[in-house]
Each structure stands twice: as structure tokens, then as C-alpha cells.
Amino acid sequence: MDTTKMIIERALSQGRRLLSEHESKELLRAYGIPVTREVEVRSSGDLVDALRAIGFPLVIKGSSPQAAHKSEQGLVKVDIRNDHEAVTAFEEIMSRMEGGDKAVLVQEMVKGTRELMAGMTRDSQFGPCVMFGLGGVFTEILKDVAFRVAPLEKRDAMEMIREIRANRIVDNIRGLPAADLDRLIDILLKLGEIGLKNEIIKEIDLNPIILSGSQPIAVDALIVLSSDT
Ligand code: ADP
Ligand code: MG
Numbered sequence: 676m677d678t679t680k681m682i683i684e685r686a687l688s689q690g691r692r693l694l695s696e697h698e699s700k701e702l703l704r705a706y707g708i709p710v711t712r713e714v715e716v717r718s719s720g721d722l723v724d725a726l727r728a729i730g731f732p733l734v735i736k737g738s739s740p741q742a743a744h745k746s747e748q749g750l751v752k753v754d755i756r757n758d759h760e761a762v763t764a765f766e767e768i769m770s771r772m773e774g775g776d777k778a779v780l781v782q783e784m785v786k787g788t789r790e791l792m793a794g795m796t797r798d799s800q801f802g803p804c805v806m807f808g809l810g811g812v813f814t815e816i817l818k819d820v821a822f823r824v825a826p827l828e829k830r831d832a833m834e835m836i837r838e839i840r841a842n843r844i845v846d847n848i849r850g851l852p853a854a855d856l857d858r859l860i861d862i863l864l865k866l867g868e869i870g871l872k873n874e875i876i877k878e879i880d881l882n883p884i885i886l887s888g889s890q891p892i893a894v895d896a897l898i899v900l901s902s903d904t
Contacts, residue, residue, distance in 0.1 A: 678705040683875060683900065692900045695738055697780055699896035703881070706865050709858070710893045713782035722765055723758070725781040732756050734782040734894075735764045737772050743897065754784060785892050789844055789851065790883035791859075795825070795866045797877050797901070803870025805863050807835045809844065810883030817841070825867030832863040845886075855889040862891060877901040 676684070682698050694702065700710040714725040715738060726733070737750030745751050749771055752764040761781075768779050790810035798804050801824045808820035821835040836845060836859060845854035866879055878899040884891045 694898040699898040717778045732784045737768045739777045785885045787885040787887045789886040792882035795870045795879040805867045827867045832860040852889045
């Protein structure tokens with residue numbers, strides 16, 4: 676069975692409609708969408724191996740079915756620089772989460788100041804629609820988003836990127852390199868493709884996608900499955 680099917684079947688068999696951040700990224704990675712390197716950790720005994728595998732600086736965040744809006748719940752610690760900071764963050768985050776199946780993600784820290792977002796929503800009339808816009812706090816503040824119905828051609832994706840008011844964010848500006856537009860376009864095309872191929876996926880949210888130099892990398896991801904099938 677392929678990765679996508681396996682991840683979806685496992686969630687459904689457990690009665691879940693939300694994929695964890697880690698599962699969401701595994702699925703996206705299988706389609707070639709760039710996501711953070713990360714390890715899921717359930718016990719302090721496994722923490723040190725994960726720290727060595729990822730390398731400092733890194734990010735530790737809570738991972739549980741209830742952990743949507745993680746930063747609001749104090750479940751995201753960025754720029755962790757040594758073992759001591761990591762152990763403190765691990766203990767604090769674990770103690771803040773409820774429920775049996777709690778874990779943290781030890782994740783590569785993506786350095787970059789520009790945060791974008793992309794996603795897919797399934798419209799009852801039009802089917803899968805792809806969105807693109809500003810990420811992080813600006814998603815809600817500015818609502819600067821472009822939509823297209825899938826399937827997308829390269830030209831549609833390019834138009835979406837140019838359509839947002841803040842489109843200069845992908846340009847060479849203030850000493851930052853221009854974004855790799857081919858990679859960005861590829862992410863948008865793939866989101867449409869995933870929507871068309873997987874009727875069960877209702878929603879995909881990549882927020883933020885951070886530009887690391889010119890390279891877009893999804894540092895947070897959420898996939899929601901439909902409850903009608
Ligand atoms: P949530 O959206 O559930 O609150 P996120 O995983 O999006 O949690 O993290 C909140 C913020 O923390 C992001 O918008 C981003 O600015 C920062 N962040 C999260 N993960 C990373 C990472 N791996 N590298 C760099 N910054 C990160
Ligand atoms: Mg987020």
C-alpha cells in the first residue's frame with residue numbers, strides 16, 4: 676500500500692478525521708512537497724537521539740490530536756540551542772498537553788523571515804480549490820489570498836502568486852533572494868493534484884511555508900479528512 680493510503684487508513688481506523696502534523700507532512704512529502712526534517716518523540720529517553728539526528732538550532736512542538744493552534748497553547752518552542760533548553764521545552768510541552776497519545780516533534784529550525792501559506796479546500800460545487808497567500812499572523816490580519824479551481828496549470832499558479840497584494844514578498848527585496856518560483860508553483864500544482872486524487876481529503880493547510888533563502892519549506896501542516904464517506 677502506498678504512503679498516502681496507509682496514513683489515511685490508519686487515521687480512519689482510529690476514528691480520526693484530523694491527521695497529525697507529522698502524518699500530514701509524511702503524506703505531503705510523498706508527493707514531493709518540501710517539509711521540515713523531524714522526529715516524533717514520546718519519551719525523554721528518545722529525546723537525545725532525536726536532538727542528535729536533527730541538530731541545533733531546532734524547534735520542539737506538541738503533537739496530539741488536540742494540538743491544532745499549537746502556539747496559542749504554548750506548545751511551540753523555537754530556536755532551541757542545546758540539550759538543556761531541549762529537555763526543559765520537552766517537559767513543559769508534555770505537561771501542557773492532555774490525553775493519552777501525546778508526543779512532541781523535534782524539528783529542524785527553518786531560518787527565514789518571509790512566511791507564506793498554501794492550501795486546498797474542497798468546495799461542494801467546484802471541487803478542490805488551491806489557495807495561496809501570506810502566512811503566519813498575516814493570514815488572518817490581511818486576508819491576502821488567491822484561489823484557483825484544480826487542476827492548475829503552471830500559468831494559473833504563477834497568476835495566483837502575482838495576484839496577492841503583497842506579491843513583492845517573493846521578489847528580491849531588502850537583500851533577500853527572490854523565491855524559487857518553480858518550487859513554489861510546483862507546491863500549488865501538487866496541492867491541486869492531491870485534492871483531485873484523494874476524494875477523502877477535505878482540506879490541506881500549509882501555514883507557514885517559510886522561505887529559507889529562496890527555498891520554500893512547509894514548517895506546519897494540517898490535513899483534514901471528509902466525514903461524508
Ligand atoms: P500553530 O500554527 O499550530 O500555532 P506552527 O507550527 O505554525 O503552530 O508554529 C507557529 C509559528 O512558529 C510559525 O508560524 C513559525 O513562525 C514558527 N515555527 C514553527 N515551526 C518552525 C520551524 N520548524 N522553523 C522555524 N519556525 C517555526
Ligand atoms: Mg501554523
